[in-house]
Amino acid sequence: MPPSLFSRLFGSGPSEFKLQINTPGQTVTAQAKESLLVAALNEGIAFPYNCRVGGCGECKCRLVSGKVKELTDKSYLLSAEELKLNYILACQSLPKSDVVVEVTLREGAVSHPIVETSARIAALTPLTHDILHVQMQAEQPLTYTAGQYAELVVPDEAGAAAGKGRSYSFATAHNAAQPNAVDFFIRKVPGGAFTEWLFAKAAVGQWLKLRGPYGDFCLRPSANPIVCIAGGSGLAPIKALLEQAIRDKQANRPLVILFGARTEQDLYGLDAIDQIRRNWTGRFVFEPILSNEAEGSPWKGRRGMITDHLKTILGERLPDYHAYMCGPPPMIDACVEVFTQGGMPSKQIFFDKFLDSGHTAHPAG
Structure with missing residues (x-):
């Protein structure tokens, strides 16, 4: 029996295919059981992505030729026009033949061996x-x-x-x-x-x-002031990012850190933030903001949502800041709206949304 007929009848087939990214571009080997995104990342290609589980849409690309098996419904993330143009989610697409895709690769992306x-x-x-x-x-x-x-x-x-x-x-x-x-x-x-x-x-x-x-959430070199916004466990990458900034001699930039929590009991990492303050040579502002602190508590700091205070804290220089945000999607989406309405260019806004296991997306849970 010819191999191709055997494959059609019994479902077996090649274990790997060629994945070409852009024309002209780079060609890598993609295993039949791994996504196009994984194949690209394994070769150090700066393919855009965030969640890797079909929840963010960052890895969308146009399928130029070839066949893929799509693991999830993509229609809730892609527009009607994108669907018409044969866009797919690279993280949810397994190669079924040699494949050619078109995508705008990330600028300033970080790449380390996985x-x-x-x-x-x-x-x-x-x-x-x-x-x-x-x-x-x-x-x-x-x-x-x-x-x-x-x-x-x-x-x-x-x-x-x-x-x-x-x-x-x-x-x-x-x-x-x-x-x-x-x-x-x-x-x-x-x-x-x-x-x-x-x-x-x-x-x-x-x-x-x-x-x-x-991931490609990282501090971009610049002389612009920085505003970092963290919610819950989102303090982890913000803390790491600022420690890296100190090592990379970027600590002379004006810095504002806004840490959102429910109550004073939910605040943590304050010693680490103070350590960053002691090593930061530029202007340093740290503002914890509590959304659900009891009215009669002795808390003297800011209350409410972070978005209630953004314009007051950043003032007229809001459009000059580079924003780095980590935490729950509603918090990030609300902050992005304030920033864009305030004149901050989208190229100066960077974030990592933390979704729990009840959602289709990235870190947490």
């Missing part, structure tokens, strides 16, 4: 009632840029949670002297298989699988 390794839990430290500081030692050294994230996967012996994985941003800048050390701030998500296991059953000495780094 490592798949095991990592041992070295310490578990509660920061609040629902945020845990997880310190780990990886078997293999990792190189990453502050602002990127890794995927953690529960070990096989963890029962019902085995194999469950979620993505979390690195909470410290990369330390070349300790390349195997990685830290995360992880928020407990009710009903989230990974965090339910982590908070209830994980112990120092246990091993997890780790893959990364991923």
